[in-house]
Amino acid sequence: MSFSQLGLAPELVRAVERAGYQTPTPIQEQAIPAALAGGDVLGCAQTGTGKTAGFVLPILQRLAGRRGSSPRALILTPTRELAAQISESVKTYGAFFPLKSTVIFGGAGYGPQELALRRGVDIVVATPGRLLDHLQRKTVRFDALEILVLDEADRMLDMGFIQDIKRIVAVVPKTRQTMMFSATMPTAILKFAEEMLVRPTKVQVARSATTVNDVTQVVHPVDHDRKRSLLVHLLKDSAMSRTIVFTRTKHGANHLTDHLERNGHAATALHSNKSQGARAKALGDFRAGKARVLVATDIASRGLDVADVSHVVNFDLPNTYEDYVHRIGRTARAGASGCAISLISEVDRGGWRDMERMARTPISQQVVEGFEPTPGRSRPSGDASGRTGRGRGPAPARRFDRNSGPRRPGRLVPV
Numbered sequence: 156m157s158f159s160q161l162g163l164a165p166e167l168v169r170a171v172e173r174a175g176y177q178t179p180t181p182i183q184e185q186a187i188p189a190a191l192a193g194g195d196v197l198g199c200a201q202t203g204t205g206k207t208a209g210f211v212l213p214i215l216q217r218l219a220g221r222r223g224s225s226p227r228a229l230i231l232t233p234t235r236e237l238a239a240q241i242s243e244s245v246k247t248y249g250a251f252f253p254l255k256s257t258v259i260f261g262g263a264g265y266g267p268q269e270l271a272l273r274r275g276v277d278i279v280v281a282t283p284g285r286l287l288d289h290l291q292r293k294t295v296r297f298d299a300l301e302i303l304v305l306d307e308a309d310r311m312l313d314m315g316f317i318q319d320i321k322r323i324v325a326v327v328p329k330t331r332q333t334m335m336f337s338a339t340m341p342t343a344i345l346k347f348a349e350e351m352l353v354r355p356t357k358v359q360v361a362r363s364a365t366t367v368n369d370v371t372q373v374v375h376p377v378d379h380d381r382k383r384s385l386l387v388h389l390l391k392d393s394a395m396s397r398t399i400v401f402t403r404t405k406h407g408a409n410h411l412t413d414h415l416e417r418n419g420h421a422a423t424a425l426h427s428n429k430s431q432g433a434r435a436k437a438l439g440d441f442r443a444g445k446a447r448v449l450v451a452t453d454i455a456s457r458g459l460d461v462a463d464v465s466h467v468v469n470f471d472l473p474n475t476y477e478d479y480v481h482r483i484g485r486t487a488r489a490g491a492s493g494c495a496i497s498l499i500s501e502v503d504r505g506g507w508r509d510m511e512r513m514a515r516t517p518i519s520q521q522v523v524e525g526f527e528p529t530p531g532r533s534r535p536s537g538d539a540s541g542r543t544g545r546g547r548g549p550a551p552a553r554r555f556d557r558n559s560g561p562r563r564p565g566r567l568v569p570v
Contacts, residue, residue: 161187166251180205185358195355196334207244210304210334215249224275225299232306235260242280261285262431269294283319297327308337309344369487371494374520376528379500385526387418395466399485400450403471412450422448469497476513
C-alpha cells in the first residue's frame, strides 16, 4: 500500500516521499483513514512505529484550505524533546500547505511563544505545564479548536499531568475530534479514554508492553562496583557506534558522563535538571556524532527519534517492565536492527528475574572475560555515581512492578 491509497492529498504524499518514506507503517495504515473520517481515534503502538505521522498527516489535510487566527489543532505531549520533534514533523509534512504552527514548552522564553500565538497559528504542539501558563496569561484561546491529540498518553499520566490535561480540555470546545495515542493500554488509560473520547475507532498494531522484535537483548553479570569499568570496556567495540546509556538518577548520569569522558569516550548527558538549551545541545551533539554516547535518565526513553542508535545500555535497571520496553525501543527503529545490553549486579537479580518473567523471549546472559562477578558477593544498590544512600545503610534491591506488563514464564539462560 502507498500513502496515496490512504486518501492523502498529493501535497502530503509529495512531502512524505521527499522525507524519504514510500510505504506507510501498520499504525499509519489504520490510523490515517480513521482520522481523515473525522471520528475519535484510540491508538496503541509501541515506540518507533511511526504513529506521529499517523495523526499529523490527517491534521494537515483536514485543516488545509482554510486559515484562521486561532489554533484549530492542539497536540499535547509529555516532554519538550518530543514536542520539538512533533513540531518538526508538522513542518516537514506540511511543507506544501500554507498552514502555520508553533511549539510551546517550558525552559524557553515566553516572548517568542507569545509573539507566534499573537500572529496566529493553525497548529499548536505543547507540553501541558507551559500551555497552562499561557492560558492563565490569556495569550492563547482555543474557541475555534477542531482537533485535539493526546500523544504518549500513558507517559503523561505517569508524569502526573492528568489534572493539567483535564484543565486544558475544560477550555476547548466539546464538539471536536480527539485522538489519543499510547504505547501501552493499562486500566488507567482505558478509563481516561472513556472520559475523553466518543465512540473511538481503536487501532492497535502491537500488544501492550511487548519488546521490539529486532532488538537483540543480552545481560552481562558484573559486580556493582565494576559496572563503570565494564561499560568503558564495552565501548571500545566500534560496533557501538551510537549508544544511549540509561541511568536511574540525574546525578548518576552526570557522574557517568564525566567518567566516560575521562576514559576517552565522547559522551554527553541528558536529564531534566539541564536547561532547555543544554538539552537541545546534548541531543544535537549526539545526532551529529560529536558525542558517541548519550547518558540519560528516562526522560529519553520515550518519543526521542534518533536515527541509527546501535545500542542501548541499561546501566541501572528501570522501575517497570514498560520502561524497559521503551528504553530498548530507542534502537532498532524504522526496521533497523539493534542491541540492548543490561548490566546486572547481584543486587539487581531479584528485579531482573521479575523482568525476565515478563519478557517475550529468553534473554541471554554472557559473562565478559575479565569482568566475572565474584560468587556470592553483594553490594548496596546505588546508581551510576557509585553512591549508595548517603550512609544510611544498604538500599533494598529494586523490584519491577508485576502489573506493568504481561506475566509470562521465563528462564535464565545458563552462564
